[in-house]
Amino acid sequence: MLLLPPSITLLIPLFTTFISLNGVVSDPQTYLLNPGCFQYTRLDPADANSFNQSLNEAFQDLSNQNKHFATAQQATGALPVFALFQCRSYLSAADCANCFSAAVAQIRNCSAGTNAARVIYDGCFLRYESSNFFEQATGSFNSASCGNQTAEGSTALFNSIIQQVLMNLQTETTRITGFSAATKTQVPNNNNTTVYAYAQCTETISESGCEDCLKQSYNTIQTCLPNSDGRAFDAGCFMRYSTTSFFADNQTINVRPFSKQGSSNKKGGIIGGVVGAVALVLVLFSLFSWWRHVRRSKRSKRVPRGEIMGESNLRAPLNYNYKELKSATKNFSEKNKLGEGGFGTVYKGTLKNGKTVAVKKLAMRQSNRMDEEFESEVRLISNVHHRNLVRLLGCCSKGNKRILVYEYMKNTSLDRFLFGSNKGSLRWKQRYDIILGVARGLTYLHEEFHICIIHRDIKTNNILLDDDFQPKIADFGLARLLPGDQTHLSTRFAGTLGYTAPEYAIHGQLSEKADTYSYGVIVLEIISGQKSSELKVDAHADGEFLLQQAWKLYEKGMHLGLVDSTLDPNEYDSEEVKKIIEIGLLCTQASPAIRPTMSEVVVLLQSKEGLSKNMRLTRPLYIDTDSISSGFKGDTSTYSASNSNATISTSMISARS
Structure with missing residues (x-):
């Protein structure tokens, strides 16, 4: 391991003198x-x-x-x-x-x-x-550390005071500049006991994230009572109380002015019912509410989400030499070709330093505006880092050629393990990890990066697998890189029919819920080992596409009839598989409003419980490739999707539904 130089220090003082804690001059508190x-x-x-x-x-x-x-x-x-x-x-x-x-x-x-x-x-x-966690508020290391001594005096009184003090910190810290507050409270008639309490949130999380984290910490720290000190900590916050001072008196803050009930506790508001006093209190309360609103508005502007990783802080992508990439791919030879899609062709390349990369040649028009947009977007996307996203290493621009260089995935794409030569080789645990990993990657793109990125083309071809079969979403930047008229098909949307949400394919209504729909389709593909766009035909039924088949089995309570026959039933829990099938159907609901966010999907996948009874599933809609490409043949009457404001032509839906 490389060692840090011993000169690493933080030098700017906040105080002109050392502070004293119970006679101790200095204490870095490295417990x-x-x-x-x-x-x-x-x-x-x-x-x-x-x-x-x-x-x-x-x-x-x-x-x-x-x-x-x-x-x-x-x-x-x-x-x-x-x-x-x-x-x-x-x-x-x-x-x-x-x-x-x-x-x-x-x-x-x-x-x-x-x-x-x-x-x-x-x-x-x-x-x-190795991935961006700056906005994470709660996580797996929520925990408490409690002292081993019981507080003196009345336990009931002590517990009551502590709970009130910590509740005040929980509710008011988010309203204080810097997301931190220290308080000192005397416990009456309890051997002159003083309670010192402190709460702090990470400055990069949102106000709502701070609230959630402190709420969790407040609940966790209750396990320490009636001990004389306790701490609770999580990804985005820290909370502590003690009967021994651990900060200087001049660091305390009176949280009562920030409290919602502060104005109702003022004596002047209840003395004698005097009209003038009441009017004065109302005026002051109005002014205070306005002042608090202004402070909260200023605070929300103080650390805007975009500044956490703003344009000025984005790391520039590595620019590759065209001759080097040409040599690395053996002149973009067919032998080095890994795959081809509507956005371009991908080649395997070996750089001079021996590193293997994936080189993608894009099919793009050339213009001055495009050059500027391409450089800006590549700069942005090269700073998108998550364990479930393929990393963009750099780019190359030469003439009308635009090339992206990605990290290389040895196991190639998911579709080869579901439908290709490696069909049937994925075990249930691997499939579950892929389902969860893709959900996490989309959550990052939609909700955790400093801008929302909608992929627009989630499908098994764009899910790559690393050496441990962990999924990485590919091509997530192409939705931003491509001009508006550059698409997979000669249609108005960029995507792949069979995975595309109806409201986007038909009406051009694009939101992150379009990715959610596509995700739901690949969940069903992963479980079934079947392509969404291929008909399943048997002697007793007309041909059915995967989404239709999944819905009919769900209606009959026969979920497991969808499961890939190559899976060993002893490898999976049937109730878990049923729940995940229902999550797939929930993601493909006709109305985007009914579909969950991807962060909600992650929670559902990790929960040991089934879907809530309130999550009532309705018949999903499927866009048939044949019907859209055949000039909209068939019935041209309209069908109003359940729970949806959109009216969708049945000619866009499989005639076999």
Whole structure:
């Protein structure tokens, strides 16, 4: 492992003198609460070395920023590094620097090849990953750390005071600049006990994310009562209480002015019912509400989502030389051809340094405007990093040629394992991981990146598999790169019939719910091992497309009739498979409003419970390739989709439905 230089420090002081906590001059509060090391992606020695180099640079960047809160992003190898450091707001600059040094030393205990780690101390929090987690509010490491001494005096009174103090912090911290607050509260008639409490959220999460995280922490920290101190921590927040001071008195804040009930507690509002006093209270309350609204509006503008990874902070993509790519692909030879689609042709390439890449030649018109848009979009998309997205390494522009260079996936695309020469080789666990991984990748594109990216062409061909059969969504940037008139077919939409949502194919109504529909189709393909656009015919029924077949089996309660016959029934839980089939049908509902968001899909997949009874499924709609390409033959009457405001021609729906 490469070692950080010993000179890494945070130098800008927040205070002109050291603060004293019960006579102690300095305390970086390096009591270790939660360490963690993870290896989400297996790295070869070269990639591990470059990742470690990026990690060193990220830590140096955090140090150079000289702040109590800082983020850094580096990418010199196969995987990028996202790093975040946060001190408790009450720590001095010197203590913050010491806490940072301790955290870096601790996190270095993780073994080589680790591409995600965290260290949580009382005084600070350090985390890095190979994917962007800056907006994550809650996660798998929600936990509590409790003291081993019971508070003195009345347990019932102590618990009541603590709960009220923490509830105030939970509800009001999000309204305070910086998302942090420290309070000091005297417990009456309880041996002069004083309660010190503190709450803090990561500055890159949203106000609603902070609220959710603190709510979870409030519930978690209850397990510490009636102990004299306790902490709760999660991905995006930290909460602590103690009967021993852990911050200076001058760091406290009175949260009552931020409280909703603050105005109702004022004595002047209830004295004697005097009309003038009541009027005054109402005026003051109105002014206060207006002032609070203005503060919240300013705060929402203070850290806009776009600034977290704004245009000025985007890392420029690597520009490849055309001759190098031509040589790497052996002059774009047929032998090196990996696949071909409406957006271009993909070739396997081996660079001079021995690295294998996927080289995609795009079919695009040339214009000055296109050149500018192409460079801007590539710059944006090359900064999109997630474990379930194929990484764009760089690009090449030469004349009218536009080439994208991606990381190479040895196992190629999912369709080959479902319908091609490797059909039947995927086990249930692998299929489930693919279903979940694709949902996570789409969640990132739709909801977690600083702008919403709609893929528009989710299908099994565009789901690639790494060495461990983990899925990576490909071509997610082409929806942005291509001009408006560049499409797969001679239609007004970019996509593949059989996967495309009806409202988009027919009316051009595009939203992230179009990707949700496509996702639902591939879920059913993964489970069944059947192509959505191929007819299934037997002696007792007319031909049915996959979506129609799935719906009929669902109506009969015979979900498992859809399952790929190559799967061993002993490998999967039948109830889990039924639930996932229903999730696929839920994603393909006629009305986009009924379809879940992709983050909701992730929650549903990971839940041990089935779908809620409130999620009533209706008959999904399917766009038949034959009917759209045959000039809209057949019945031209209209069919109003259930629970949908859109009116859709039945000629666009399979005549066999």
